[in-house]
Structure formats: structure tokens, C-alpha cells
Amino acid sequence: MGDISSVTDDELAFLLKQSNSAAFEKIYSKYWDKLFDYAYKRLNNAELCEEIVQEIFIRLWDRRESLEFTTGLMNYLFTAARYSVIDQYRRQLVQNSFIAASKYNLHIDNSTEERIFVNDLKKYLDDLIGTLPPKCKSVYELSRLQYKTNKEIAEILHISEKTVEGHLTKALQRLRVGMGELLFLAVVFFIK
Numbered sequence: 001m002g003d004i005s006s007v008t009d010d011e012l013a014f015l016l017k018q019s020n021s022a023a024f025e026k027i028y029s030k031y032w033d034k035l036f037d038y039a040y041k042r043l044n045n046a047e048l049c050e051e052i053v054q055e056i057f058i059r060l061w062d063r064r065e066s067l068e069f070t071t072g073l074m075n076y077l078f079t080a081a082r083y084s085v086i087d088q089y090r091r092q093l094v095q096n097s098f099i100a101a102s103k104y105n106l107h108i109d110n111s112t113e114e115r116i117f118v119n120d121l122k123k124y125l126d127d128l129i130g131t132l133p134p135k136c137k138s139v140y141e142l143s144r145l146q147y148k149t150n151k152e153i154a155e156i157l158h159i160s161e162k163t164v165e166g167h168l169t170k171a172l173q174r175l176r177v178g179m180g181e182l183l184f185l186a187v188v189f190f191i192k
Contacts, residue, residue, distance in 0.1 A: 009073040016064050024064070027073065028057055035081045042085045047150065052084045055169055128178040132171050135159075139167035140175075 004015065004026050015023035032053060039049040056077065060067070069076050098121075129137060138157060142148040143164075148156070150164045157164070 010069075013067075013069045013073045016060075017067065019064060024057075024061055027060070027077075031074070031077050032057070035077060038078060038081050039085055043088060048088065051165070051169065051172070052081065052088065054165055055173070056080045056084060058169060125175070125179070128175050131178075132174060136167045136171040136174075139164055140171040143168055 004012070004020075004022050007015070007023075007026075012023045012027050016027065035053045035056060036049050039052050040046065043049055043052075059080070060077070067076070071079075098118075129140060132140060135157070139153055142153045142156060143150070150161045150168070153164045154161045
């Protein structure tokens with residue numbers, strides 16, 4: 001199938017499973033804006049929504065050979081976007097709980113157990129950040145700890161914005177996997 005400009009989603013999905021990069025590019029160009037709009041309506045943060053959509057397409061390509069599009073390609077992509085938005089809400093809840101607990105720790109003497117838990121959590125996250133490859137670590141620290149934009153990071157490190165996005169995505173994926181269930185425990189701990 002040489003020209004894929006007029007193929008259906010089912011045909012694109014079939015070609016994608018065959019590792020057809022042109023099919024992937026067509027899917028990307030057809031759905032990127034739609035997925036971004038979907039996420040932006042819910043999160044109202046352009047940079048975060050770009051990350052979410054990029055991660056969806058990275059996972060799509062990485063898992064292309066084993067994916068089953070039982071309800072269709074479009075439904076698969078929008079379901080992935082919905083779950084990514086939900087995950088972001090969860091992360092925000094954890095972050096807000098963590099920030100609130102940190103502020104609370106500054107003003108009121110909490111129990112020793114809580115301070116130890118917070119310190120252990122911080123140390124665990126710092127250790128995970130320390131295991132990142134050097135460029136990923138630099139990009140993550142500039143983005144998340146110094147609040148630099150992707151453009152500013154690209155200028156500082158003399159790399160392209162796409163490379164910054166790639167490093168940031170890789171760093172966030174590794175940290176997400178590393179934190180795993182620990183984040184859930186942190187939420188439960190701070191809500192009690």
C-alpha cells in the first residue's frame with residue numbers, strides 16, 4: 001500500500017502493527033491536535049498536554065505490534081488520553097497533598113513518624129532522580145526544580161526542543177515507574 005492518504009483508521013491500525021512508519025505519521029498528524037484539544041479542555045496547561053499527547057504516541061509506537069484496537073483506533077487513542085488526564089489529576093492530588101503537608105510541617109510540629117515519612121519520600125525521589133542518565137537528569141531538574149520551559153532548557157543545554165521533550169518524557173516515565181505504589185501510599189498517608 002504505497003499511498004496512505006485516503007486509508008481508513010482500521011487500515012492505518014493494520015499498517016501500524018506491521019511497523020509502517022508512514023501509517024504512524026498519518027495517525028500522528030490526524031490525531032495529535034484532537035488529542036491535545038481533548039487534554040487541554042480538561043487540564044488547561046499547554047505544556048503538560050503536549051507531554052501527555054507525546055507520551056500517548058510514544059506508547060503507541062512502542063507497543064504497536066501487540067496492540068488490539070477492538071473498539072477502533074480513534075477510541076483507543078481517546079481512551080489513552082482520558083486515562084492520562086486521570087493520571088495527571090491523581091499526580092496533582094499527590095503533589096497538592098505533599099505541598100500542603102510540607103507547609104503544615106513548617107508551621108505545626110507534626111509527629112516524628114510523619115516527618116520521617118516525608119523525609120524518606122523526598123530521599124527516595126532524590127535517589128530516583130540520581131539514577132537518571134545525565135542529560136535526562138539535567139533536563140528534569142531544569143524543568144521540574146527550576147521551572148524552566150522546554151525552549152529555555154533547549155537554549156541552556158544547546159539541544160533541540162524535541163530532544164528536551166524526549167529526555168523529559170523518558171525521565172518522567174522512569175520516575176513514574178520508580179514511584180509506583182509509593183505515591184498511592186503517600187496520598188493515603190496525608191489524607192488520614
